[in-house]
Structures are given as C-alpha cells and as structure tokens.
Amino acid sequence: MARRLARTLAAPGKGPSTSGPSTEPFARHAESTHQTPLRPPFGRTTGLCGHALVVYTAAAALTALALGHTLWFGLSDRSIALAFGALITVGELTRWGGSGSEEREPAPLGAAGALAYALLGENAGHATYHGVLEVVAVVAAASLAGSVPHVALGRGPSLDQMARRVLTVAFAAVCFQPLYNSGKLAQWVGHGPYYALWLVALLMLTALCDAVLAAAMVRARNRWPLGPLLRDQLRAMLGIGSAVGATGAVMALAVAVAGLWALPVFSLPLLLTQLAFRRYAAVRTTYRQTITSLARATEIAGYTPPGHARRVASLSRAVGRELGLAETELDVLEYAALMHDIGQLSLLDPVPAGATAALPPAEQRRIALLGGAVVRQTGVPADVAVVVERQADPYRDQPLTARIVRTANAYDEMARGEGPGGPLTALERLRLGTGHDYQPEVVESLARVLARGGLTTV
Structure with a gap:
C-alpha cells in the first residue's frame, strides 16, 4: 500500500x-x-491549463480584431465612444484590490459603464450605430488605460478579470446591437415594458455567462469541483454584481432619453455602493486578522x-x-x-x-x-x-x-x-x-x- x-x-x-x-x-x-495572509496559504499553482489558454486566446484575438477594425474604419460617434471610454477608465482607476483580490468585481463602475455601452441603442433620442467590435475596442482600450497606474504599483487586474470583461461585454453586445440596429428588436418587443423585460433577461444571461467563465477559470487552475464554484459565483452576484447590472441597464436607458449627461449622474450611486462594499471588506479583513491573532x-x-x-x-x-x-x-x-x-x-x-x-x-x-x-x-x-x-x-x-x-x-x-x-x-x-x-x-x-x-x- x-x-x-x-x-x-x-x-x-x-x-x-x-x-x-x-x-x-x-x-x-x-x-x-x-506576515502572510490566509490566502494563499502554501503550495503552488497548477499552472495554465488548456481551458484557461483557450479563454485567454479568445479574448486576445477578439480584442485584436476589434481594435484593428476600429482603427481601420474609425468610430461611428466619437463623442459617445469618448464619454463611455472615460467612464470605464475612471472606473478602472477607482478599482479596489489587486490581481489577488477576493472581491468578485473590483471595478464595479468600469464594469457598469462597459455593460451600458454594450446595451446602448440611442443617445438623447437619436439612434446610435456602434457595432459589437467597436464596443469591444472601446471597452478594452479604456480598461487597459485605467489599469496602467495599478499595474505600475503591482496591483493591476489579473488576466482572468480582463478576459472575462472582454468576453462578457462581447456577449451582451452580440445579443443586443445587431437586433437593435436592424430594427428587429423594436418589431419584436417595442419600447414599452417588454423592452425592459428583454433588458432584464439579457442582463441575467450576461451574468450567467460571466459566472460560468469565472468558475471555469478557477476550475481550470485548481481542479476544484465546477458545481460549487458556479454556485458561489452566482451567489456572489447578489451583492455588487446586481448593482453593476442594474446600473449598467439604467445608464443605457437614461442616455437614450437624456443624453450623455446622464452618465455622471447615475455613476454616483454605484460609487457610493462601492465605498460601502470597500468598508465591509475592510471589516471582514480585520475580523479575520483578529481570529488569526487569537489562534x-x-x-x-x-x-x-x-x-x-x-x-x-x-x-x-x-x-x-x-x-x-x-x-x-x-x-x-x-x-x-x-x-x-x-x-x-x-x-x-x-x-x-x-x-x-x-x-x-x-x-x-x-x-x-x-x-x-x-x-x-x-x-x-x-x-x-x-x-x-x-x-x-x-x-x-x-x-x-x-x-x-x-x-x-x-x-x-x-x-x-x-x-x-x-x-x-x-x-x-x-x-x-x-x-x-x-x-x-x-x-x-x-x-x-x-x-x-x-x-x-x-
């Protein structure tokens, strides 16, 4: 034996x-x-496996294609792209935690801005025409720009977080932009309550996509059971994740009616929510340190x-x-x-x-x-x-x-x-x-x- x-x-x-x-x-x-925190305790990582490499490759290829397409054909509306790009950059600059952060979404304002841009169909009553590739290009470029100071300090976002951001935003844009720009969405659901229900359903699908990606990446690295990981990811969305989804949808609807000035107005509640979550995280950290000291x-x-x-x-x-x-x-x-x-x-x-x-x-x-x-x-x-x-x-x-x-x-x-x-x-x-x-x-x-x-x- x-x-x-x-x-x-x-x-x-x-x-x-x-x-x-x-x-x-x-x-x-x-x-x-x-000196050391409870995580990571000991041992070593299992390395980059095939599934993680596939996700990274897909995100990198999509980003390269989107940037190349946007540079070649230009932006459909520079003011809209710059406004949402600035919002996402500010969201990344105000991120909390680093690449090893325990928080599921360390940059909620950036995530909400990216989601709002993917779900944007009008600006102050005028139709927008940015496509999926332009959405991905603006989100990727703004996220990278906002991450530069954090990377310089050694606490930038991880590859997992960046890949998930690109792929989930692309998923939301693919489900929304072609249908809206072609007019089929207006024919199917109109602009009343059914349109709101469609956005809610799309937000839920996008959240599920993000949760599956997050759980799969953890599973790929650590070989933990996928079911409990996915359950924990979905449960974590009840906190800051739900605030990100709701804010993103509200931003898109507000810009459609009031224009780009709605962005700073609807960013403030999420910033306050982020501050509250940051304080809660600090309390949890202190709590864990107290238990460790007692032990x-x-x-x-x-x-x-x-x-x-x-x-x-x-x-x-x-x-x-x-x-x-x-x-x-x-x-x-x-x-x-x-x-x-x-x-x-x-x-x-x-x-x-x-x-x-x-x-x-x-x-x-x-x-x-x-x-x-x-x-x-x-x-x-x-x-x-x-x-x-x-x-x-x-x-x-x-x-x-x-x-x-x-x-x-x-x-x-x-x-x-x-x-x-x-x-x-x-x-x-x-x-x-x-x-x-x-x-x-x-x-x-x-x-x-x-x-x-x-x-x-x-």
Missing part, C-alpha cells in the same frame, strides 16, 4: 516527483505566520508548534473546496480550524508538540468542549464553536466540517513527527484509521490536495 501511495503522490501532473509531498512549504509558512495564543504560550493552526486551516479549506463546500461553509471551516486548539490553554502542562490526537478520548473531549466555550465568547458565528466542540466526537456523529478539521489536524501532527517520509507515512496512517477515526472521503480528498502540491488561489 505504501508503494501505491507513493505512486499516487508522484503521478505526472499531480505532484512532485519525489516519494511524497515536500514539507518545505509548511516550514516556510510557519516561519512567516505573522496564535496557543503557539505563543508554547502549547502548539508555530504555524500549526494556519497549516490546519489551509489544509481544511483546501479539502473543503475539494468536497464542494459553499463559500460560507468554507469560512466557518477556516475559522474553526484556526481555533481548534484553543482549549489547550486550559491544560496545566502542554501536550508534547501539541499532539492532542494521541490523548485519551475523554481528555480530547474535555479540551474540545473548553475550546468551544472560549470560541463562543469571541463573537464568531455559533457554527464555528460547534465545529470546535465536536472535534473529539466519533467521526460518524460529526458534521462534515468537524471531520475535515479533525483529519487535517491529525495529518499535520503526524507529518511533523515521522521524519523525512512524514507526509507519506502520515497519510498512510490516516488511511489505516478510516474505519473508526476518519471519514474515507475526507482522507482521499486530502490525498488529492497534497498530490497537487497543496492549495492554490483564485
């Missing part, structure tokens, strides 16, 4: 060519625990080795993604993994190396219950305390999140004390304990995470 496990971890494309996953990332992560109490007091809580949290989140947990469940899982050893502070003498997995079940249960009581006093969600409290329960009675934390904790404890072959031997011991201590599906998911070299980011 040991030979079979070694072959699994050393399979081409799934891990290093050594006999097991290296423990060096764990050591580096432990040394910089007070380090056991390390500072000498009860657990440096970096143990963060390594367990990183592994737990990776395994949770592998098993298809939603983003909210992953947050609970991460917080519980960070604080799973907080109950050890009640011990008079520290457990050697903090290895609670070797303690008698009664002592494990007492530490878990005390840890849960401490967690309940910190103000974190009650679900986190439940996961911490149930660490010592039989695994068949535990929720899935508790099973994941239990397995990741045991793996980290075993891997530290098994010598050069620690990760390989630790995973083998976990598999031998699947009959009574660990859920087989969780252990196999952990093996797949380790075979890929750890955890990668979006």
